[in-house]
Amino acid sequence: MSGARPFDAPERIAYVNALFIIGSLATLITPAVLDAWAPLNWSPGRLGLIAGIELAGLALGSLSGLYWQRRWSWRAITAPSLVACLVANLACVGLTDFMSVCAARAVVGIAGGLLCGVYSAYAANITNPVRVIAATTFVQVALEALFIFFAPSLSHLRSGALFLLMALLFALLLPLIRLLPSRWPEADASADGTTRHSRSWRGYVILASFIPFVVVQTGIYTFLGEFAQSAARVSSEEALRLVGISVVFSALGSLLAFGAEGRISVRTAIVVSIVFMAATLAGALHPGSSSAWFLVNIAVMQIAWIFLNCMLYAALIQTNNLLVAAASTVACLGASVGTPVVGFVFEHTGLGGALSLSMCALAATAALTVPILGRANALPETS
Numbered sequence: 001m002s003g004a005r006p007f008d009a010p011e012r013i014a015y016v017n018a019l020f021i022i023g024s025l026a027t028l029i030t031p032a033v034l035d036a037w038a039p040l041n042w043s044p045g046r047l048g049l050i051a052g053i054e055l056a057g058l059a060l061g062s063l064s065g066l067y068w069q070r071r072w073s074w075r076a077i078t079a080p081s082l083v084a085c086l087v088a089n090l091a092c093v094g095l096t097d098f099m100s101v102c103a104a105r106a107v108v109g110i111a112g113g114l115l116c117g118v119y120s121a122y123a124a125n126i127t128n129p130v131r132v133i134a135a136t137t138f139v140q141v142a143l144e145a146l147f148i149f150f151a152p153s154l155s156h157l158r159s160g161a162l163f164l165l166m167a168l169l170f171a172l173l174l175p176l177i178r179l180l181p182s183r184w185p186e187a188d189a190s191a192d193g194t195t196r197h198s199r200s201w202r203g204y205v206i207l208a209s210f211i212p213f214v215v216v217q218t219g220i221y222t223f224l225g226e227f228a229q230s231a232a233r234v235s236s237e238e239a240l241r242l243v244g245i246s247v248v249f250s251a252l253g254s255l256l257a258f259g260a261e262g263r264i265s266v267r268t269a270i271v272v273s274i275v276f277m278a279a280t281l282a283g284a285l286h287p288g289s290s291s292a293w294f295l296v297n298i299a300v301m302q303i304a305w306i307f308l309n310c311m312l313y314a315a316l317i318q319t320n321n322l323l324v325a326a327a328s329t330v331a332c333l334g335a336s337v338g339t340p341v342v343g344f345v346f347e348h349t350g351l352g353g354a355l356s357l358s359m360c361a362l363a364a365t366a367a368l369t370v371p372i373l374g375r376a377n378a379l380p381e382t383s
Helices: 010-023 030-035 044-063 074-092 098-123 129-154 161-179 202-222 224-231 236-258 266-284 291-319 321-372
Strands: none
Touching: 010 074, 010 098, 010 129, 010 161, 030 044, 044 098, 044 321, 074 098, 074 161, 098 129, 098 321, 129 236, 129 291, 202 224, 202 291, 202 321, 224 236, 224 291, 224 321, 236 291, 266 291, 266 321, 291 321
């Protein structure tokens, strides 16, 4: 019966989305994960190393999909990855040795990256990839917003409860693995729910555009609180409140991307979102802004960058769908560069320097995408 299930059946889309969201969940709620080891009084350097190891593992696991996505069974990748994440998270409940914790989080990172690779391979072949990516992004944004607003409640949980919860989530996915397509569709197949894409050198240029985009995205987001205090002259508590509210609004970006199929070309969507990001960044980082004006600008900015993220994936899939598995790794590279670079520039040159750097990164993103995307690159309309 599962053999007759269309490639893009709703239950398959839901399952693959769950693989990605749960597989990368720990990197989305890093502060809560690191707080589990607070009783051990480890230094910020050690905690940062734990987070970095897991993020690096996630990037490497996803990147490996470039090799196995068309060679191996997706289910043969997914089943042991789920088991590895389950066991490693259970181990974290009682681990107190630093090296053992690093090893366990490395296992979770690599196995989670493999699950992200399965998601990328699936999205690269589906007829409506933008809607799948938009739905995934919406759920991630919702989880992030919930974490921001309810983080204080997590402090009342026992330190190992979070790892038990994550282990349970991986366990729930195991018996549903039959929902996952077995492998990459054959080149000459016309399976229901799949589509063929060109595999052009342009895909490598689109892939490179993720780096400057993520530099500005992660760099600006990391220091939004500091920017609010400097530009709008608000307290640190008020700044965090403004950032939390803006994250809620950012979910609209994924909803806009979901509804964009068949209505706007990828190139036009990228141009519009970059223009909005540039304009709202300039508005938010203008010294003397009111808190309300700052909030409006950063809310629209986050809507635009969530929308742009979905469109960059759409452009990559259309130009070379074999490269989608590398997008997460390239994004991690951009993230590792973005935060320290923006922080350094802001510390030494203030709001003006941070704004100039952001504009240069946005210009680089536009230069790497707009010229090579043809006017006919419309988002496919689904029936």
